Amino acid sequence: MSGFLFVVPPLTGHVNPAVGVAARLAAHGHRVAWVCADPALVRRLAGPDAEVFGCAGPVPGAPGAVRPPELRGARALRFLWEWYLLPLADAMAPGVRAAAEAVRPDVVVADQQAFAGALVAERLGLPWATSATTSAEFAGAYDGLPRVADWLRQRLTGLRARIGDPSGTADPRFSPHLTLVFSTPALIGARAPSAPHIHYVGPSLTGRPPGPDFPWARLDRGRSTVLVTLGTVNDDAGGRFLAACLTALRDRADRIQAVIADPGGTLPVPADDKDVLVLPSVPQLALLRRTDAVLCHAGHNTVCEALWHGVPLVVAPVRDDQPVVAGQVVDAGAGVRVRFGRTTAARLGEALDTVLHDPAHRAAAARVRAAFRAAGGARAAAAHLERLAAEDR
Structure with a gap:
């Protein structure tokens, strides 16, 4: 050995x-x-x-x-x-x-x-x-x-x-x-x-340590599920971005139920809200199996985990490798890019509508998924x- x-x-x-x-x-x-x-x-x-x-x-x-x-x-x-x-x-x-x-x-x-x-x-x-x-x-x-x-x-x-x-x-x-x-x-x-x-x-995916219980019973199968996560980005700019996401998602609450990872507790959302579930952390791998789109900062792990599940993305890169990874997502056809620092709730909503309803993005995500799993x-x-x-x- x-x-x-x-x-x-x-x-x-x-x-x-x-x-x-x-x-x-x-x-x-x-x-x-x-x-x-x-x-x-x-x-x-x-x-x-x-x-x-x-x-x-x-x-x-x-x-x-x-x-x-x-x-x-x-x-x-x-x-x-x-x-x-x-x-x-x-x-x-x-x-x-x-x-x-x-x-x-x-x-x-x-x-x-x-x-x-x-x-x-x-x-x-x-x-x-x-x-x-x-x-x-x-x-x-x-x-x-x-x-x-x-x-x-x-x-x-x-x-x-x-x-x-x-x-x-x-x-x-x-x-x-x-x-x-x-x-x-x-x-x-x-x-x-x-x-x-x-x-x-x-991707090298394995079981994750158990985290806090997730309210699976609150997921509404009659609506699309969108996961919003910024990884460890939790400064003032992250709070502003999450607030814009919240507005865009509430405008679409008739057809979208959002799950937002908010480790800093920046969003004032009631714990029993039926349209937006805001939690300090989420069981990401398990949740992705029931997710229709991901809105994230283009962190490599989050992007790869989403595409492993064939989930298209809206990516808002902040710094480091994120702009490059975001470019890869767009070039592969598996998502839409928005500007982290300047995007509006209206632009975020348009991007979400695109990845949820344009079959080309889901098909591209499926192609990457197949390549990932074959690797x-x-x-x-x-x-x-x-x-x-x-x-x-």
Whole structure:
């Protein structure tokens, strides 16, 4: 049997896809261990018995790790790298090295944004695989932006000099041994790169920890169900956007019943409202099986989970990879894009009417669904990792 060390940032959307893969490997008798700056997060998602090594690093929501909500575009990208991703890598590196020396894994599985995993593995001479939990970097995100791409390369070169092998040449975002992309070209589009070591495995979905009870009996089968979620976007702009969504949905209450995830409690909706169910969190995977459309921020996990169920989307990207993922949704024909900061209730209503009633969007979502399910998900990803471990012996 082999040993695998998963190196993940303390971000739910990056841990969740790895959980299903790790569970498959463990079921086959392999040793699976984790390194994360938030061990409690990994144990909550992967199970209380998960072997987790802690390490230093900024955790979202902690002082110094909160991004100003007004940042967008290049300024948001710069903040993400200079104030989060690069400090995270520097902080994680000693803990990743200690975990690797304790576990002695056959393969290090490094999240694409946990650069310490790739660079420490390189320095120790261990084979490593990339866990690409967003497809933005595989869709020409920096095409036409050579100065941005060069700036990123310079930062990664400096990081390698500090924690990796100075003589190494591989980009820590893209393993030359094995890159697992939790999407498929059906969504990414024609720019999806092709190489023997790149495998598009589609979403890796697994059971989620039980959350608060959901009022399933309140769902009205006589109306379309629309799920509204902004992930972790919960600043003032998020509150304004949810308020516009609420207006658009109430205008269509005769034919739509909305479920809104509102973790910040920004919407003043009575608990017994029959037209709009507002909850701090929802069992998203289970709910998507009974959902007709999703209105979201174009977070990669939410988009892929919706399309796994063949549900079309209205996407309102905020920052980071979200504009790229939103573009993929639109180019695939599986949804409509609106502007997060400037959209109105009227525009949101029009977009919802389009994805609910234009059969082309549902047909496109069904095509992506078929491609996702054929890709193999966690099962296929685990098989590729097992082959990499076997090749190194």
